[in-house]
Amino acid sequence: MPENLKALRNRIRSIGKTKKITRAMEMVSAAKLRKSEGVMKSTRPFLHKIQELLGRLALSTGAQEHPLFQRPSTGYPVVLLFTSDKGLCGAFNAHLIKRAVKELEKDPDLRVIAVGRKGNDFLKRHYPGRIEASHVDLGGQLDGAWTDAMANNLQERFRAGEYSRIELIYPHFISTAANRPVMERYLPLEPAAFGVSEEEASEPIDYILEPTPERVFEALLPRFLQTKIYLTMAETFTSEHASRMMAMNNATKNCEELGSSLTLRLNKARQAAITTEIIEIVSGAEAL
Amino acid sequence: MANYRLQIVTHQRTVFDEEVTCLTMPGEEGSFGVMANHAPIISVLTEGDVDIRIGKKTQTIWISGGFFEMESNRATLLTDRLTGIDIPEDEGE
Numbered sequence: 001m002p003e004n005l006k007a008l009r010n011r012i013r014s015i016g017k018t019k020k021i022t023r024a025m026e027m028v029s030a031a032k033l034r035k036s037e038g039v040m041k042s043t044r045p046f047l048h049k050i051q052e053l054l055g056r057l058a059l060s061t062g063a064q065e066h067p068l069f070q071r072p073s074t075g076y077p078v079v080l081l082f083t084s085d086k087g088l089c090g091a092f093n094a095h096l097i098k099r100a101v102k103e104l105e106k107d108p109d110l111r112v113i114a115v116g117r118k119g120n121d122f123l124k125r126h127y128p129g130r131i132e133a134s135h136v137d138l139g140g141q142l143d144g145a146w147t148d149a150m151a152n153n154l155q156e157r158f159r160a161g162e163y164s165r166i167e168l169i170y171p172h173f174i175s176t177a178a179n180r181p182v183m184e185r186y187l188p189l190e191p192a193a194f195g196v197s198e199e200e201a202s203e204p205i206d207y208i209l210e211p212t213p214e215r216v217f218e219a220l221l222p223r224f225l226q227t228k229i230y231l232t233m234a235e236t237f238t239s240e241h242a243s244r245m246m247a248m249n250n251a252t253k254n255c256e257e258l259g260s261s262l263t264l265r266l267n268k269a270r271q272a273a274i275t276t277e278i279i280e281i282v283s284g285a286e287a288l
Numbered sequence: 289m290a291n292y293r294l295q296i297v298t299h300q301r302t303v304f305d306e307e308v309t310c311l312t313m314p315g316e317e318g319s320f321g322v323m324a325n326h327a328p329i330i331s332v333l334t335e336g337d338v339d340i341r342i343g344k345k346t347q348t349i350w351i352s353g354g355f356f357e358m359e360s361n362r363a364t365l366l367t368d369r370l371t372g373i374d375i376p377e378d379e380g381e
Binding site for chain 2: 047
């Protein structure tokens with residue numbers, strides 16, 4: 001017999017089951033995506049507002065004297081690598097890790113704070129000495145208290161001169177089908193990154209700062225840094241769910257294709273088996 | 289009376305975006321009010337009540353602290369938490 005009918009049937013059945021699973025995962029990711037995309041889209045304007053404020057403020061006062069704008073002479077640079085805790089989301093984590101590896105190879109002093117299991121696992125295997133801290137099992141839930149604590153901790157260490165520079169590597173969410181790993185400066189702050197137009201820069205607004213300029217900065221900067229981490233997490237989660245949705249969508253399509261080509265083979269094999277049987281019967285009858 | 293545009297933004301969403309007449313807020317050194325054509329100002333706010341006056345109507349909300357910025361009759365109030373404004377629920381949760 002040219003094809004094993006039983007084996008073919010088994011394969012078709014198992015592919016059918018896989019398809020059910022991937023389709024379910026796709027739907028779950030789609031639901032999660034909608035939710036975290038909503039959070040992300042609503043956090044973006046808040047951050048932009050603070051950023052705008054800071055940008056204008058940085059121009060109108062002697063803000064750049066503030067310690068968070070200065071690069072400390074001590075310490076080492078760190079980068080926060082945001083990845084997902086779970087896999088099955090295509091090349092999502094691979095791209096982020098690749099970006100981090102590039103930086104690690106460039107700067108031998110650079111250390112990594114891994115946020116997310118996948119990035120942490122990779123670093124543990126390949127760059128065990130370069131891990132500064134690990135945060136895994138975040139459960140895919142955006143937790144404001146956690147991100148605030150993280151931001152405060154980074155800020156303290158930066159101010160203490162422990163870190164000379166802090167960067168963030170995370171997937172910038174563009175659309176459901178696309179996200180791009182980017183590296184952004186976190187500290188020290190760069191007024192250029194606040195996106196102040198040249199027009200504004202040439203004519204700084206003379207703000208009244210209540211109660212004092214120092215107090216405004218002390219209140220505004222930590223809030224900015226906290227929101228930044230919060231938004232970065234939101235972008236990471238949103239991109240993760242989008243990538244998983246796409247990956248599962250492709251997997252479902254593959255299952256369909258494979259299933260139909262196997263069904264075709266099965267039918268051909270069955271047909272061939274029947275034909276052979278008929279020939280056998282006919283020639284058997286003729287021989288009598 | 290002249291109005292100006294006020295946006296109230298939390299890190300979840302923009303909860304308010306309308307023309308207002310006068311805004312009274314809890315500053316760190318006491319409550320203060322801002323009307324249209326105020327000079328550019330950035331102020332740190334503490335926990336307390338904010339009175340939003342639109343024409344002759346006044347609406348009071350509570351904020352957990354935040355920032356107020358105003359420049360050429362565009363004002364922004366940034367806060368972490370607030371109560372007193374009906375926040376539209378997220379769709380499809």
